[in-house]
Amino acid sequence: ALVEREKAIFSDQARQSGKPEAIIEKMVEGRLRKFYEEVVLLKQAFVLNPDITVEKALKDAEKEIGAPAKITGYVRYALGEGIEKEETDFAAEVAAAVKK
Numbered sequence: 001a002l003v004e005r006e007k008a009i010f011s012d013q014a015r016q017s018g019k020p021e022a023i024i025e026k027m028v029e030g031r032l033r034k035f036y037e038e039v040v041l042l043k044q045a046f047v048l049n050p051d052i053t054v055e056k057a058l059k060d061a062e063k064e065i066g067a068p069a070k071i072t073g074y075v076r077y078a079l080g081e082g083i084e085k086e087e088t089d090f091a092a093e094v095a096a097a098v099k100k
Helices: 002-016 021-039 054-065 090-099
Strands: 049-053
Touching: 002 021, 049 054
Parallel strands: none
Antiparallel strands: none
């Protein structure tokens, strides 16, 4: 359902550009591929090596350990989310350092 809705949106956007139908299909395929890379966990770039996907990293791990491996859970972070900055009083820190 989600993929069909996105495909319809991408098709409408491409048709508005006035390009031929063959080009529109290729544009939609490219946008869907990009959509999958952003939304599907296994198609996303692996955080420790962005040159490979999570799927490739998982297959490499299976080869390395010699046994099947699977993802049993994950945590999704948005940019900047989950990072808590400690509130500090700079003047108090300087005063404490001077007293030492």
